[in-house]
Amino acid sequence: MNKPVMTSFYTQLVSNVLFRLHERLKGHSTYAMLARLEQSQWLTAEQIANEQQRRLQAFISEISHKSPYYQQLLKTRGLTASDINTVADLQKLPFLTKQLITDNQQALCSGPQQQLQRYNTGGSSGVPLIFYMGKQRVSHDVAAKLRATRWWDVDIGDPEVVLWGSPIELGKQDRIKKIRDSLFRSYLLPAFEFTPAHIEAYLQQLQQLKPKMLFGYPSVIHQLALAAEARQLSLAQLGIKVVFVTSEMLFEHQRQVIERVFACPVANGYGARDAGFIAHQCPAGSLHISAEDIIVEIIGDNDQVLPVGESGEIVITHLQTQAFPFVRYRTGDMGRLSSEPCQCGRGLPVLAQVSGRTTDFMLTTAGDKLHALSLIYVLRDLEEIRQFKIIQHSLTDVEVQLVAVAPLSSSLAEQIISQFKQRLGADCNITLKQLDTIASLRNGKHRYVESKMDY
Template sequence: MRLFDFSLKVNGFDIDKAKLALAKIQAKSDIDFESYVLHQKKDIISYHLEHNSFYKIFGKSIDLNHWNSVPIMTKRHLQQPLEQRLSDDFSPKNVYVNKTSGSSGDPFIFAKDKWCHSLTWAEIINRFGWYGIDFNTSKQARFYGIPLDQKGYYKERLKDYFSNRFRFSVFDLSDDAFENTLAKFKRTDFDYINGYTSSIVQFAKFLKRKNSILSTICPSLKACIVTSEMLFEDDKELLEKHLGLPIINEYGASELDLIAFQNINDEWQINSKTLFVEILDENNMVLPNGEEGRIVITSLYNKAHPFIRYDIGDIGVLSKNSTIKKPILKTLIGRTNDLVVLPSGKKAAGLTFYYITKSVIENDGNVLEFIVEQLHIDTFKISYVSNNALSNADEVNIKREMIRYLEPAIEIKFERVEKLKRSKAGKLKQFTSHLN
């Protein structure tokens, strides 16, 4: 039995019809595809202007013949009761409802109509299929958070059962926990790994300490898909070596869809079939491919709830080789609300700052993981988990490198902790600015 497809159908998601619809979109020629995107953009805006009272007010100045007249939507525009944002004939009872993780600092409840969500699953299934993964038959080793309350815990375990996966909690990353994880891999024919980047990286570091390669312990494994957190190049090399698998980078947003997925040519291919992705400057003007800006996304099918020119809060760059049908995300730089702002007025992406520190702090393998916080305009704190405390020489070296890359008038504090704070979902936020 195709249990995963069956579970989608039981919940009202017509996955068979969605797969056929997606295949027809994919088969369009380049010229027809451009017409398709133009039609879908106009169609989704027209629908919400007619059927959604929230969007009628929000988009009252829209000229359907001029895309730039469509206002930019942010998470804060959507932080009001869901019922006030739903289109006519939709209610919380006949849509897919979920909540964003809040990793951006702006959590909210959102909705997708069931056809839109069916297409989301069709896109995800298609992309995983590039690597021979079939959700109905392929066993998943899942590194995700799990609710700690009894009802939420067993609900997720039931979903895991129907989704043919086993979940490893990311809230305990100790060697004892990883020994149990390794034992499970030894006795289970997993086909692939999927989960939060930081947790899988910690598991790979554990394997490195044991001088082990996971694919020799669990030879049925085909691939590892990391998601939700940044994947740095040196971490990717670590994963490739000690998992012994292709490492595939996924970028998505629960309120939207799968946004980009690493293809077999090692390109981060954007989902252009159900989404329209733009890179905008500070004045909301579209930037040429190759230039860095804000990632703004339109959901082409969500009629229950408008996500039109929605600023997701990330900064990225489209490759110059992108086309309308096959856009390529060259770089995902970080979140707009996590910029480093220095006393001189200089700004830098938070994850760039984190990366500078990472190259110094993890050299000898003592530090297992760390986060960076900006407490004040001139003060940063590095919280870290390690086998041994950083020496004075280590701290001096880190400070020197940070000052060299940033500027002199900054203070760096260090705090060794037993465990880093993760979100309720289990994500690790690598850089946080506490500036308003």
């Protein structure tokens, strides 16, 4: 069972009062979902599977009546909601892809689009995706994250430093959000640029803030740990209890360095802005799937579901996406399920392995490391750009491959080049190459950034 969480009075105030009020004012059902998830995690695997099946039936019934896309899909295939009763029955439905979402945004909505929250992915596959979320989906993501956070004896309200790069977060640093984050003791540090000055400032801030947890990209936290080690700066005395990493592949050498420098465990998480909070590592080491509301299928090269233990593409059905359904959504990530129960005692299924996601650093002409997402965000929201790939050949030579809806205008080309030069250096030669298509990798994914530099 859960160990008692040792929390300060202020943390309890935030968790039990302030954040609850915050979520209620936003119309979210976060804490009701959290209470359900904290109970269901201790059910047996069979009981959780039964709960999942029950929720699947209710989900399919709802979207079959409210989502025009799924109304038409079921009709075309001669199906009704009653034909989808089990996880195996999902195979009667086709996969959902980024392109299908892009082509059917309005039809997918189960209600007025303007009442939903608009989101877009970081474009790590080279194809940014615009989609929508309802309050149930947002509430579930927060609740699932809170449940996993509590596994490590930390909670909302404990001091937290977030090393992140999404402009969705960074663009909201207005007065109200700053006050809110200050109340919740969550401190956001931009993860794009890693010049010596930035690194020095971040290390100083960590020593001043003394957070109980870190959250961010493994590559960024790894680089910060290496910088501290090079300066012979001890971070063990900060008292950080856990480092949460997500959004990228966590490599073993990164885990070892982070755990050594911060003197605490690293908790890996798997999820995506589009697919949801899918799985999180428990203290016993297993990556547990939030299976009460998320169905994971592993798909082989022939698009058939693979047995447990075999590796293939991860396909997600999110049962809290009634407002904008994600049914059999192809993530493009590769992984496999485990048949072994976890020693922690939770009945939640285990994702044994996730592979295929990395976020690289690039080098500026000054030799400083730059998070690749800083360049991706230059391109991802441009309506004219359908797909892209960034290749660094040398410190002063970067090629940007683009698939666009039409030939680029000179003003747009100059805008892209200017933005890249601002980040990589004024003396960096940026070459734009417009192509009809960008070749994918063997697993079907598009590598969005490639550095030919050795560093």
